[in-house]
Amino acid sequence: MAESKTPLLDELEKGAWPSFVTEMKKAAAKKENAKDLMQQLEKSYKDKIGYWKHGGIVGVKGYGGGVIGRYSARPDEFPNVAEFHTLRVNQVPGFFYTTKALRDLCETWDKYGSGLTNFHGSTGDIILLGTNTQNLQPCFDELSEKGWDLGGSGGGLRTPSGCVGMARCEFACIDSMDFVLEVTRHFQDALHRPAWPYKFKIKCSACPNDCAAATARSDLAIIGTWRDTLKIDQEAVREYVNNGFNIYGLVIGKCPTKALDWDAEKKELKFCAEDCVRCMNCINMMPKAISIGSERGATVLIGGKAPVVKSAFIGWVIVPFIKCEAPYTELFDLITKITEYFDEHAKPRERIGELIYRVGMGNFLRAIGLPPVPQMVSAPRANPYIFWQDEEVVNRG
Amino acid sequence: MARTDFGPPDYRQMIPPVIARNYGKWKYHTIPQPGVLKHVSESGEVLYSVRIASARLVSTDFIQEICDIADKYCDGYLRFTTRHNVEFLVSDETKLQPLLDELKSRNFLVGGTGNAISNVVHTQGWVHCHTPATDASGIVKSMMDELHGYFTTMKLPARLRLAVACCVNMCGACHCSDIAIVGIHRAVPRINHEGVAKACEIPSVIAACPTGAIRPNPKLKSVEVIKEKCMYCGNCYTMCPSMEIQDAENDGISIWVGGKVSNARTAPKFSRLAIPYLPNNPPRWPEVTDAVKHLVEVWAAHAKPGERMGEWIDRIGWERFFKLTGLPFTDKHIDDFNFAPTTFRSTTQFRF
Numbered sequence: 001m002a003e004s005k006t007p008l009l010d011e012l013e014k015g016a017w018p019s020f021v022t023e024m025k026k027a028a029a030k031k032e033n034a035k036d037l038m039q040q041l042e043k044s045y046k047d048k049i050g051y052w053k054h055g056g057i058v059g060v061k062g063y064g065g066g067v068i069g070r071y072s073a074r075p076d077e078f079p080n081v082a083e084f085h086t087l088r089v090n091q092v093p094g095f096f097y098t099t100k101a102l103r104d105l106c107e108t109w110d111k112y113g114s115g116l117t118n119f120h121g122s123t124g125d126i127i128l129l130g131t132n133t134q135n136l137q138p139c140f141d142e143l144s145e146k147g148w149d150l151g152g153s154g155g156g157l158r159t160p161s162g163c164v165g166m167a168r169c170e171f172a173c174i175d176s177m178d179f180v181l182e183v184t185r186h187f188q189d190a191l192h193r194p195a196w197p198y199k200f201k202i203k204c205s206a207c208p209n210d211c212a213a214a215t216a217r218s219d220l221a222i223i224g225t226w227r228d229t230l231k232i233d234q235e236a237v238r239e240y241v242n243n244g245f246n247i248y249g250l251v252i253g254k255c256p257t258k259a260l261d262w263d264a265e266k267k268e269l270k271f272c273a274e275d276c277v278r279c280m281n282c283i284n285m286m287p288k289a290i291s292i293g294s295e296r297g298a299t300v301l302i303g304g305k306a307p308v309v310k311s312a313f314i315g316w317v318i319v320p321f322i323k324c325e326a327p328y329t330e331l332f333d334l335i336t337k338i339t340e341y342f343d344e345h346a347k348p349r350e351r352i353g354e355l356i357y358r359v360g361m362g363n364f365l366r367a368i369g370l371p372p373v374p375q376m377v378s379a380p381r382a383n384p385y386i387f388w389q390d391e392e393v394v395n396r397g
Numbered sequence: 398m399a400r401t402d403f404g405p406p407d408y409r410q411m412i413p414p415v416i417a418r419n420y421g422k423w424k425y426h427t428i429p430q431p432g433v434l435k436h437v438s439e440s441g442e443v444l445y446s447v448r449i450a451s452a453r454l455v456s457t458d459f460i461q462e463i464c465d466i467a468d469k470y471c472d473g474y475l476r477f478t479t480r481h482n483v484e485f486l487v488s489d490e491t492k493l494q495p496l497l498d499e500l501k502s503r504n505f506l507v508g509g510t511g512n513a514i515s516n517v518v519h520t521q522g523w524v525h526c527h528t529p530a531t532d533a534s535g536i537v538k539s540m541m542d543e544l545h546g547y548f549t550t551m552k553l554p555a556r557l558r559l560a561v562a563c564c565v566n567m568c569g570a571c572h573c574s575d576i577a578i579v580g581i582h583r584a585v586p587r588i589n590h591e592g593v594a595k596a597c598e599i600p601s602v603i604a605a606c607p608t609g610a611i612r613p614n615p616k617l618k619s620v621e622v623i624k625e626k627c628m629y630c631g632n633c634y635t636m637c638p639s640m641e642i643q644d645a646e647n648d649g650i651s652i653w654v655g656g657k658v659s660n661a662r663t664a665p666k667f668s669r670l671a672i673p674y675l676p677n678n679p680p681r682w683p684e685v686t687d688a689v690k691h692l693v694e695v696w697a698a699h700a701k702p703g704e705r706m707g708e709w710i711d712r713i714g715w716e717r718f719f720k721l722t723g724l725p726f727t728d729k730h731i732d733d734f735n736f737a738p739t740t741f742r743s744t745t746q747f748r749f
Contacts, residue, residue, distance in 0.1 A: 008680040012539070012680055015539075016504075016542060016545045017450065017538055017541035018450050018452040019538060020453070020454040020534040020538060023456045023459055026459070027456045027457070027458075037524070041523055044523035044532065045523070048645040048677050049643050049645045049648075050522075050527065050529045050643055052526060052527040055527065060399070062399075062402075070525060084525070086525065092408050094408050094412075095476045095477040095478065096408055096412050096474070096475075097477075098410070098411055098473050098474060099465075099468050101406065101411065103460075103461065103464055106457035106461060110457050115457045115458070116454065117456070117460065118453055120453075120477060122570075124479075130525070144400045149404055161479075163479065164478075166420050166421035166423075167420060168423060168446065169426075170423040170426060170436070172421065172423075177408045178408075180405075181405060181407065181408060184404045185404040188403075192402055208659070209661055210658045210660065210665070212479055213570045215573075215658060215665055216570045217570045249702060249703070250703050254662050256662055278660075279660050279661050280661045281661045281662045284661055306562075306570075306572055307565055307572060308566050309606075309607035309632050310607055310735055311734070311735045311736055312572040314573065314658075
């Protein structure tokens, strides 16, 4: 049996910020596997190296994903974490919960797992951290009974997630929570039975502030926007200014296209609608006075991802404006076309951003039938190496 | 057999009545004090949200505790933010102050709103990942013990987003954060030829290498790594456990600055390298916490109101960034991977 003291981890119980070590200790007081997890982590802190082996294939009946196999590299020393798998549980869109739902979940996890969780994982799932192979099925059965489904893992659709949207934000141009719910429901098969070359993430933010970090963290980002003009309540603007608000420093000077100016005589905010690129800054700074436009929809960006392997990408605009309202037919058709193309053309472990970089954006757009528009580029190409299509040139044999 | 493929719980069953009534009808919000959001609806109804820090890696006891609080003050409703904070949703204004008092008495940190450092998005690290170059939770805890004063107040020039990733996979938007802490490997994988021959699919291992540094070794039915081409991403190790990349002697921490995801004012930006290597020094990572604190303080002292880290650097230039922070500019800061030329300077406009 391993020595039960954790002097290095104990250091991380000091200080004001909430301590994950304290949380682990609470679980360790009840669970042998949580106790061994702490011991193994202490060893990592001592040796400066991780002690988890590669995942193995584990799962629950009917599903190809949602469970991450994890095995200790030192099962002799830490037998209770010899198997210590993760269940990814599909979070509620917008991360809203009733206490009853959360207590239900805790009860099941206390019964079958380590009692440790992540609220939430980076993709958005509720992470139930650590149980053995034998407990996976009964744990899932009980979760399913209570209305909790699994999230995604492996080469397939990952659990969609999004921002709080219309539930509590005046900037929401689209109903991000509803979109996340419906897109998850619609693509259940791709989520639960991963059959694509690699992961594919969908995230939705209801405005260009992108609180869900969709453009950076998802292969397909749905970002709420508007097509007409923002609205200004001049009376409310004057109130800000009269209260000493620095309208030059925080709003006019920060406008990326110089679309705003202050008419000192009329005490009015002048606005050039054609120049506005809907960056959100003036709205963020003066939410009582400036608000989003009326003709609302979404911009679709593709290819966002972290560095491994070719490069990190921030999503690229492929559709400047699309309606994003239930039943989302047009958007779901587009997603189906994109993911079918991805499924057919990507190499193993190639994200769609890397695939597009390899085959060329032009080929990708032609394949899914999206017309080229200037909103897609920051500038047109600066080289003459244009690929002409067969029908565009005379066939000379 | 269990019911399958029914998807996430319906949010309509999880939102408090005040939100159901005012869904899509919020008019504006204010931040009456750090950590407290006041949303006002077109109907005149008001919702207060009280935000507290969470360790993200939490026990079911913690969940029960926040449920107890939500039952007492919020009619049993709460939510989490995309950055792992907990939010108590208060529809009865008379319960706001008692809730804040109780949170204080339980030593919860209320904050993370407006021009503050919000909670840190991070990865599993040594706790549960199989390719980590460092721990994540321990760095976050050490760092935020130093910086929590910026969580509970709103005195920074703009918001500041921190992220920690335990390897260059960067799960968690590190590549677009104001300050990102990323675990790195610095030595080529150590090959266990017998293991490769027995358990690894060699073409996939070769194909996994983004720089073409892996070639077959038919004699051993294994592979070899061309040292000069390897940049230690660990992608081969993910394909084949016999390409051991973790290295207690060489693994460490890099720090990246100036990224953002919001479109507000400026376009989303990548985080850029500030510090190529700091030692992995658990349990408190003093070099890392000092460096991050220093970066926050230099930015806070020099940025104009509303200027995020990357926007501040855009204005003052990287040459002045390195001068003001006192960080050495090295050969490591000059890109030599894909798209490197997009980072080279092609103008005589710069500062001395």
